[in-house]
Each structure stands twice: as structure tokens, then as C-alpha cells.
Amino acid sequence: MDAEAKTPPAVETHTMMGNEAIARGAWESGVRVAVAYPGTPSTEILENVAKYPQEDIEAQWATNEKVALDVAIGASFAGERAFVAMKHVGLNVALDSLMSQTYIGVNGGLVLAVCDDPGIHSSQNEQDTRLLAELAMVPVLEPGDAQEALDFIRNAFEISERFDTPVIVRSTTRLSHTRSVVRVSERLPASAIGFRENPGKNVMIPAHARARHPLLLERKTALLEYCAGSPLNHWEEGTADYGIITAGISYSYVKEVAPEAHVLKLGITWPVGSEKLRAFCASVKRILVVEELEPVIEQAVRDLGFEVEGKSLFSRVGEFSPRSVRDGLVKAGLLAAQSVSGGMATKPLIRPPVLCSGCPHTSSYMALRAVDARVCGDIGCYTLAVVEPLKAIDVCVAMGSSIGMAVGMSKAGTEKKPIVATIGDSTFLHAGIPPLIDAVYNNADITVMILDNHTTAMTGGQDHAGTGVTLRGEKTARVNFEELVRSIGVQWVRQIDSYNLASMYQTLREAVEYKGVSVLISDRPCVLDPVKIRGEAFLVESESCVACQSCMNLGCPALAWTDEVYDGHHKVGIDPAQCMGCSLCAQICPSNAIQLANLQ
Amino acid sequence: MNRRVPLKADTPAASSAPERPTNVLIVGVGGQGVIMVSKVLASLCQELGYQVKQSEVHGMAKRGGAVFSHVRFGHTVYSPTILEGDADVLVALEWAEGLRWLPYLNQDSGTFIADTQHIVPPFACRNRIRGADSGYSRETVHEVMESVANSFALDALQIATELGVPKAANTVLLGTLSTALEFPVDAWKGVISKFVPPKTVEANTRAFEAGHEWALTFDRETRLKEWQEHTARFSAEIARSDVAVTSTLEITEAWCKGCDICVKFCPERCLAMDERQIAVLTDPDRCTGCRICEWLCPDLAIAVHTPASPVEA
Known part of the structure; x- marks a missing residue:
């Protein structure tokens, strides 16, 4: 690291995940209000912020990312440092506010931690946040390890207040979920400057906005000057005659496979194009850029008039690894090819993530298969019902899209099957209410299944407005889904127990037969979060099992074939360690072979 | 057993080649x-x-x-x-x-x-x-x-x-x-x-x-x-003896009263009711001959034929 790097005097060290370090950075920066909507890989940031005392910092879940950013903007207006965390696609939701807020600037510092997901480990795309930052002309800081994650958050607040701008700190899945040692410091006092009346700056009507736009361009120029001298962009001399410009986690791969290269590690990846970058480029014979996803740095180097290689060697899609960076350098002729000896060739077992044993969503999709519906899915655990054997989701786009898409399908008038939108409780609150109002308003003939498992399950079980518990675990007002839906004007509403398969089949059949908007609330808490709910385990009486595979259609991970065979087919057994006792398989079994284990 | 030489924490970093982690x-x-x-x-x-x-x-x-x-x-x-x-x-x-x-x-x-x-x-x-x-x-x-x-x-x-x-x-x-x-x-x-x-x-x-x-x-x-x-x-x-055997399904239409039981219970979801409310095999390739429909049909309207049902092990 640069000797001049702004690392506050260390008092102690901890092993931290990238996300924990970001949270620590927010707390140390004297943030007063921190907000987020959960989303992998960013979720743990706010969970960790909530571990700091409430006297220091307000930490809360927002209904969605736009609300989260608006809350943070409000706190910034009020003169306190504010912090908001989200995943990359969350920034799309919040972008409307960001695009205007960037004209306004900040009162208390405002920092957004946005976690990208190169390689799409748990997302619907792998968009690059730097492109949205460029659109909003908001500076981006990219830490490369947990220590920098903490330090860069502190730097980001300084930049935010010095240049009157929101600042994005961009993480990636790999950084967010890597643990390493971090030196920590004390918390800075909160700013407490209070609200500053200034309608020309704070109220974006056309006349004001026109005056603010040129200031954005000036801000960019000032930021580039800052970049030239900032230790965040640091230059490491090597022994080779080529230079690599890199950022974030890619830096660690570069150092791993090419320790001899000259390296310019950019801590600030928007704006790019400072004098330091120009000097680096001029000092080496050959310039390479190693950056995940879009060629943002590469283009900036080219704009400076240098010849540069980047995406021709290192992929524009997916996550990097030491291997892919090495392969690129081999392709460039800078490293000798290494033969990776073959070893034993094995065919990897297909092991997709599945709905858990006891998952209350399973019965909903079994019933949807039975009525042969056209299903508009949404974002959550239940998207896993797209694979065999449930295979009951036809389309899935983005948070809250299911209901709007169902309206469109019904209006298109081509679909013979009943049209059903399935949406989880947290996703419904996030972005499902406006489209449901739209469905009622425009009298669409659709069924909406709200899969209420009382938690935000996919991200690990976070609370939301429908659980009646806050991020800090305190009781609060709870949204009643049935009342909410009725107040919108839905006439046909039923709430049923997700574990009652017969009732599920029957009620869904009635719902799809209803002309107009029908809403079916499938209600059962998630068996894993917030508490593990485990009933008595079931077992298969092998002598009664006719190997019909009906239960295997549930896709339950506790069920698997045994070595016993009936009429050419494997019989089924239940792993007692995995069985949660939901009884769905016992309800389905045509030969009554599945019984409670303790009745034996 | 091949043991690695343990790394020493006090080895100076920059001296000679850095040790591999x-x-x-x-x-x-x-x-x-x-x-x-x-x-x-x-x-x-x-x-x-x-x-x-x-x-x-x-x-x-x-x-x-x-x-x-x-x-x-x-x-x-x-x-x-x-x-x-x-x-x-x-x-x-x-x-x-x-x-x-x-x-x-x-x-x-x-x-x-x-x-x-x-x-x-x-x-x-x-x-x-x-x-x-x-x-x-x-x-x-x-x-x-x-x-x-x-x-x-x-x-x-x-x-x-x-x-x-x-x-x-x-x-x-x-x-x-x-x-x-x-x-x-x-x-x-x-x-x-x-x-x-x-x-x-x-x-x-x-x-x-x-x-x-x-x-x-x-x-x-x-x-x-x-x-x-x-x-x-x-x-x-x-290496069990079972070999792939194709089975055929015979539905006696005159006996079917359209109760829908076979359609609901078919594990392969390859049965359906036609417009006359009579059960039909819609996807013969999916049928495994498991006999659930045959056993559950209250009117004995379905029969599963396997040319040579394998003997149970």
C-alpha cells in the first residue's frame, strides 16, 4: 500500500468479511442513518451496521432501494452523514432519485455501497454499476480487500462532502464475501450541521436544475484533479516493461499471477483520466487493463490517446479468477503457458439449489402444475421452482414484475391457460403493490398468489414491513396482506395454509375460475428463518411403497431413491436428518406408505 | 504422506522470492x-x-x-x-x-x-x-x-x-x-x-x-x-437385471365417468381429460407404466400392459 494512504491510526484488528468492513466503515465515519433493502451479496452490510449501538446509528430496512435512498437523502438534507447499501440491480430501483440528487449534492455526506455480482452467483443479471455512476456523474470508489472496504467508506464520505456529491462505493460478490484482517479505528463524531435552507439547490424545478447541470461538469473536472494526487489511485513499480491498470478484486489476481508487472491500481474508477493515469500510460511500453465486466477504464485510457488492450484479452462477461487473468496474460504473450496436468476426469454431479425440505412454497407450485397455469414468477427463493421437477414458472424478469406481466398477458388475449402471478411477501411489498392496483384498475383477469413465508428468505431471512419486526429486532406495525389487498379493491381474496395440499388445489382452482383479479395468500412461515421450524420426521414404509414417484415430484431434498426396486423403479426413502415434517409427501402418497416415524 | 514445509511467519517478505501461500x-x-x-x-x-x-x-x-x-x-x-x-x-x-x-x-x-x-x-x-x-x-x-x-x-x-x-x-x-x-x-x-x-x-x-x-x-x-x-x-x-421395458396404457372409454382421479394422481402428469371428460394419455413417452392410474381408477377403466414385467429382485 502507499505510504501516504489515508489510514487512520490503528487501534486494533479484526477478521472481517468485506461487508462487515463496509459496515464498520460507515459506523466509523460517523454515519447517523443507514438504510438498505436486502439483496445478495450486499445483505450483510446493514445486518452488521445494526450491531453498532442505536445511540450512534439508526439502522433500518427500507421497503425497497428507492425508499432506502430517499430516506438517506432526507438524512443528508437534515445535515447528518447518511449511508445506503444495495445490490447492483437495486440501484436501478433507486436510480430515479439518484439522477436528481446528483444535481443537488449533499448536506451531510451521502455514500451508497453497491455490490455487483460478476458471474451472476445470485442475481438476474451482471450489470456494471460504474456505467450507471457515469450516467449520474457520481464518483465511484472500488476497494480491493476488506481493509480498503473500510478505509474507502471513510474516504468516500470525505469526497462526498468536499465535492458536494453522492459517492458510490462499489463492491463485488468476491470482495463482499471474503474474510481478511482489518485494522479498525474509532468513530468520528456525527456532523450535526442541521438543515440548510437553499431552494435553488434543494428543490429541483426546471429553472434550478438548469443552473445545477453545469456544476456537475465542473465537479467532474475537479474530481479528476483530485484523482491525480489521490493515494487511492496508487502506482506500484515492477520489473517488466508492461503495465497493468486494474481495480478492485482484480488487483489481487494481477499481483498473484504477474508480480513483475508495473501496476496502477485505481481506487477511484469514475471519473478516470487523471494526470497520474496519463503518466503511468506514458511510462510503460505496453498497457493492459484488467477490470471485471465493462471496459470503463479501458475506454478512458483510449480516450487519452493511448493504445491499450483489455477486453480483447480478459472477458467482458463473468467473474475473473487468478486463472482467467493468467490466461489473458498468456494470450498476450506476457506469461508462458502452464500446462495444468489433467488428473482424474470426473463428470460433475448436477446439484442445483432447490427449495428446502419443508419449504411452504412447494405446495403452491404443485397446485399450479395441477391447474396447468401460465405462471409469471418473481424474484425470491420460489424462483427455484423453475427447475425440474416442479418446473412451474414460465417467466421471471425483475422485482415485482410478475403482476404487471400477468396483466399484459391477459390483455394480449392470446393465452388459453389461466394466468397466475406468484410473488413473495417481501417482493410484494417491494414492488408488487402498484401493479396490483393497476390490475384492479384495468380489470385484468388474473390470479395473484402471494407466497407469504413471513420473511425475506432468499437473502437469509430478513424482516420486512409484513413481519412486524425491525432490523434491530424490535416489534413494530405489521402489514396485514388480506386487508391491504381488499383495500385496493380486490373482491376475491382467500388466505390458506400452504401445508394443506387439498385445500390448496381446490382454492387455486376456484381462484383461476374467478373472472377478474383474484388473490390467494399462501401462508406458512419459512422453516429455516427466522427460527428453524422442525416437526416430527416422516418415513417410508418400504413394503407399501409402489415406487410411483409421486412424492418425488415435490423435489424435496429429504427424499431420494433407495436401492430397493418395485416393478423396475426405485422405491423412495426419507432422510430423517433432513425431513422437516411438513407432511406434503404423506398427503400425496397414493399407497399411504409415508407415515410419521414415531408412530412405528 | 506428502507434507508441506510449514511457512514461517517471521520470514522477511521481500527477501528473495516470496514464498507461495x-x-x-x-x-x-x-x-x-x-x-x-x-x-x-x-x-x-x-x-x-x-x-x-x-x-x-x-x-x-x-x-x-x-x-x-x-x-x-x-x-x-x-x-x-x-x-x-x-x-x-x-x-x-x-x-x-x-x-x-x-x-x-x-x-x-x-x-x-x-x-x-x-x-x-x-x-x-x-x-x-x-x-x-x-x-x-x-x-x-x-x-x-x-x-x-x-x-x-x-x-x-x-x-x-x-x-x-x-x-x-x-x-x-x-x-x-x-x-x-x-x-x-x-x-x-x-x-x-x-x-x-x-x-x-x-x-x-x-x-x-x-x-x-x-x-x-x-x-x-x-x-x-x-x-x-x-x-x-x-x-x-x-447391476440389477432390469432393462428398459415399454408399457402401454389401455383406457376403456365406455367405463370412464370423468372423475379426474387418474389425471390428478399421475406422477408423470401425462394424462388429461378430453373435451368429452374422458381420460386420455396425452404424452405416451412420459408414461413409465407405474400403474397408479390402474390401481386408483374406481371403474377399472385403465389397464397397464407391460410385455414382460420384470421379476422383482
Whole structure:
């Protein structure tokens, strides 16, 4: 690291995940209000912020990312440092506010931690946040390890207040979920400057906005000057005659496979194009850029008039690894090819993530298969019902899209099957209410299944407005889904127990037969979060099992074939360690072979 | 057993060539405790003064998917992830997961420690053809042990169960891992005691010792022979006589009253009611001849014919 790097005097060290370090950075920066909507890989940031005392910092879940950013903007207006965390696609939701807020600037510092997901480990795309930052002309800081994650958050607040701008700190899945040692410091006092009346700056009507736009361009120029001298962009001399410009986690791969290269590690990846970058480029014979996803740095180097290689060697899609960076350098002729000896060739077992044993969503999709519906899915655990054997989701786009898409399908008038939108409780609150109002308003003939498992399950079980518990675990007002839906004007509403398969089949059949908007609330808490709910385990009486595979259609991970065979087919057994006792398989079994284990 | 020379924390960084970090890859299935095992190792390395990076991907961990965690330690560690073919030790908490990650193991000097436990995913039980077997990995322990020089396949669950602590199977594996890395045994025990519930410290210490002892007394030739015998038995079991038999479905329309029972219960969802409310086989290719419709039809309107029903084993 640069000797001049702004690392506050260390008092102690901890092993931290990238996300924990970001949270620590927010707390140390004297943030007063921190907000987020959960989303992998960013979720743990706010969970960790909530571990700091409430006297220091307000930490809360927002209904969605736009609300989260608006809350943070409000706190910034009020003169306190504010912090908001989200995943990359969350920034799309919040972008409307960001695009205007960037004209306004900040009162208390405002920092957004946005976690990208190169390689799409748990997302619907792998968009690059730097492109949205460029659109909003908001500076981006990219830490490369947990220590920098903490330090860069502190730097980001300084930049935010010095240049009157929101600042994005961009993480990636790999950084967010890597643990390493971090030196920590004390918390800075909160700013407490209070609200500053200034309608020309704070109220974006056309006349004001026109005056603010040129200031954005000036801000960019000032930021580039800052970049030239900032230790965040640091230059490491090597022994080779080529230079690599890199950022974030890619830096660690570069150092791993090419320790001899000259390296310019950019801590600030928007704006790019400072004098330091120009000097680096001029000092080496050959310039390479190693950056995940879009060629943002590469283009900036080219704009400076240098010849540069980047995406021709290192992929524009997916996550990097030491291997892919090495392969690129081999392709460039800078490293000798290494033969990776073959070893034993094995065919990897297909092991997709599945709905858990006891998952209350399973019965909903079994019933949807039975009525042969056209299903508009949404974002959550239940998207896993797209694979065999449930295979009951036809389309899935983005948070809250299911209901709007169902309206469109019904209006298109081509679909013979009943049209059903399935949406989880947290996703419904996030972005499902406006489209449901739209469905009622425009009298669409659709069924909406709200899969209420009382938690935000996919991200690990976070609370939301429908659980009646806050991020800090305190009781609060709870949204009643049935009342909410009725107040919108839905006439046909039923709430049923997700574990009652017969009732599920029957009620869904009635719902799809209803002309107009029908809403079916499938209600059962998630068996894993917030508490593990485990009933008595079931077992298969092998002598009664006719190997019909009906239960295997549930896709339950506790069920698997045994070595016993009936009429050419494997019989089924239940792993007692995995069985949660939901009884769905016992309800389905045509030969009554599945019984409670303790009745034996 | 091929042991690595331990790295020394006090080696000056920049002098001569920097020492290569040690790479341990820990893999398994969501819910097995992969992250816990890797945290123990990372924590131990840190206590002993190494720089450590531990990297994993969350999100699908609870949903039965494949889970992995990279642990790298040494004087200076840059990349949080391990290069393919560069893992010094691969620890697999589940058999097929170990096979998946074998390409990451250093083929010359790497040590493979694998629990022989099978966790069969629902996806592997999807072939409904008569006589079909599960899609679980076919490679036998014997084959893998023959192919990978430093390989240790053990039934950690059984070892832990014999000690009366089935939940400590992961600690048994840590005991085995401890013989592949030259850290003091007491340091291992100290770290483990911090990670397990206080009441189970003693049980976990015994599990650790059992795994450690198992590896120290490991006799490759004897084990190979044992697994070879096991393989022979296993092959006999899976080579069941069943061959693919096509079955035909006969629906006596005059007897069908349109009750819909067969359609609802057909596991392959290949029956439907036609516009006359009579059951029809819509997708003959999917029908496996399981006979559920035949048995459940209250009017005996369905008959399943198999040319030569295989005799039960």
C-alpha cells in the first residue's frame, strides 16, 4: 500500500468479511442513518451496521432501494452523514432519485455501497454499476480487500462532502464475501450541521436544475484533479516493461499471477483520466487493463490517446479468477503457458439449489402444475421452482414484475391457460403493490398468489414491513396482506395454509375460475428463518411403497431413491436428518406408505 | 504422506522470492458446515501469525446447492481464490462435491481428504425409465484413490457416531486435515474449542483426535483393498437385471365417468381429460407404466400392459 494512504491510526484488528468492513466503515465515519433493502451479496452490510449501538446509528430496512435512498437523502438534507447499501440491480430501483440528487449534492455526506455480482452467483443479471455512476456523474470508489472496504467508506464520505456529491462505493460478490484482517479505528463524531435552507439547490424545478447541470461538469473536472494526487489511485513499480491498470478484486489476481508487472491500481474508477493515469500510460511500453465486466477504464485510457488492450484479452462477461487473468496474460504473450496436468476426469454431479425440505412454497407450485397455469414468477427463493421437477414458472424478469406481466398477458388475449402471478411477501411489498392496483384498475383477469413465508428468505431471512419486526429486532406495525389487498379493491381474496395440499388445489382452482383479479395468500412461515421450524420426521414404509414417484415430484431434498426396486423403479426413502415434517409427501402418497416415524 | 514445509511467519517478505501461500479448498453441500470448517482453519492460521484470506459465495448455501470456501494463508496473500490445479489440500464434506473440485487439486503434491458420505440431490432421481439408476456420481472410492496419490477417503460420520457424537463428523475431518498441515495439535484443539458449544468441547476434542489418529495410522494398501471389495459389492448391487421395458396404457372409454382421479394422481402428469371428460394419455413417452392410474381408477377403466414385467429382485 502507499505510504501516504489515508489510514487512520490503528487501534486494533479484526477478521472481517468485506461487508462487515463496509459496515464498520460507515459506523466509523460517523454515519447517523443507514438504510438498505436486502439483496445478495450486499445483505450483510446493514445486518452488521445494526450491531453498532442505536445511540450512534439508526439502522433500518427500507421497503425497497428507492425508499432506502430517499430516506438517506432526507438524512443528508437534515445535515447528518447518511449511508445506503444495495445490490447492483437495486440501484436501478433507486436510480430515479439518484439522477436528481446528483444535481443537488449533499448536506451531510451521502455514500451508497453497491455490490455487483460478476458471474451472476445470485442475481438476474451482471450489470456494471460504474456505467450507471457515469450516467449520474457520481464518483465511484472500488476497494480491493476488506481493509480498503473500510478505509474507502471513510474516504468516500470525505469526497462526498468536499465535492458536494453522492459517492458510490462499489463492491463485488468476491470482495463482499471474503474474510481478511482489518485494522479498525474509532468513530468520528456525527456532523450535526442541521438543515440548510437553499431552494435553488434543494428543490429541483426546471429553472434550478438548469443552473445545477453545469456544476456537475465542473465537479467532474475537479474530481479528476483530485484523482491525480489521490493515494487511492496508487502506482506500484515492477520489473517488466508492461503495465497493468486494474481495480478492485482484480488487483489481487494481477499481483498473484504477474508480480513483475508495473501496476496502477485505481481506487477511484469514475471519473478516470487523471494526470497520474496519463503518466503511468506514458511510462510503460505496453498497457493492459484488467477490470471485471465493462471496459470503463479501458475506454478512458483510449480516450487519452493511448493504445491499450483489455477486453480483447480478459472477458467482458463473468467473474475473473487468478486463472482467467493468467490466461489473458498468456494470450498476450506476457506469461508462458502452464500446462495444468489433467488428473482424474470426473463428470460433475448436477446439484442445483432447490427449495428446502419443508419449504411452504412447494405446495403452491404443485397446485399450479395441477391447474396447468401460465405462471409469471418473481424474484425470491420460489424462483427455484423453475427447475425440474416442479418446473412451474414460465417467466421471471425483475422485482415485482410478475403482476404487471400477468396483466399484459391477459390483455394480449392470446393465452388459453389461466394466468397466475406468484410473488413473495417481501417482493410484494417491494414492488408488487402498484401493479396490483393497476390490475384492479384495468380489470385484468388474473390470479395473484402471494407466497407469504413471513420473511425475506432468499437473502437469509430478513424482516420486512409484513413481519412486524425491525432490523434491530424490535416489534413494530405489521402489514396485514388480506386487508391491504381488499383495500385496493380486490373482491376475491382467500388466505390458506400452504401445508394443506387439498385445500390448496381446490382454492387455486376456484381462484383461476374467478373472472377478474383474484388473490390467494399462501401462508406458512419459512422453516429455516427466522427460527428453524422442525416437526416430527416422516418415513417410508418400504413394503407399501409402489415406487410411483409421486412424492418425488415435490423435489424435496429429504427424499431420494433407495436401492430397493418395485416393478423396475426405485422405491423412495426419507432422510430423517433432513425431513422437516411438513407432511406434503404423506398427503400425496397414493399407497399411504409415508407415515410419521414415531408412530412405528 | 506428502507434507508441506510449514511457512514461517517471521520470514522477511521481500527477501528473495516470496514464498507461495498454502491453499486449502473446503467443499460440500449447503447446510453441512463448510463455512464453519473453513472459519476454524482461517482462525487458526491467523492465531499462528499468517496472513489469511477466506473466500466463499453465500446466497444458495441453505438451499442444498454446492458450497465451497477457499482458505489461503502465508506471508503475503493476494488473491482470495485458488488457482485451478493449485490447491495443496482439498477437503470434501461430501463425496460427489470432492470429485467436482478435483481439478483444483495440485496433481503432483496435493492431498485429497474426502468424506464418503453421499448426499443425493433430487435432480439425480429424475430418470423415470424402468430400470434407470440415479444420476449420482459413478466414480468409486477405489477408482479415485488409485488415481489421486495422496487421497484419504473416510466415513467421518461413522467415526463420529462410534464415538457417540454424530454431530462432530466435521471435527473428525478437521482431525484428518490437521495431519496434512504442520500446525501444533494443541493449537487446533484450542481453536475448535472456541467454535463449538461449550458443552461439546470434550466430545469434539475426542472427534478431532479420532480423525487425527485415523490419518496417522492410515495404511494405503489395506484401505485400497477394502475399497476394492466394497466396489465389487456395490457394482453387483447397481447391476440389477432390469432393462428398459415399454408399457402401454389401455383406457376403456365406455367405463370412464370423468372423475379426474387418474389425471390428478399421475406422477408423470401425462394424462388429461378430453373435451368429452374422458381420460386420455396425452404424452405416451412420459408414461413409465407405474400403474397408479390402474390401481386408483374406481371403474377399472385403465389397464397397464407391460410385455414382460420384470421379476422383482
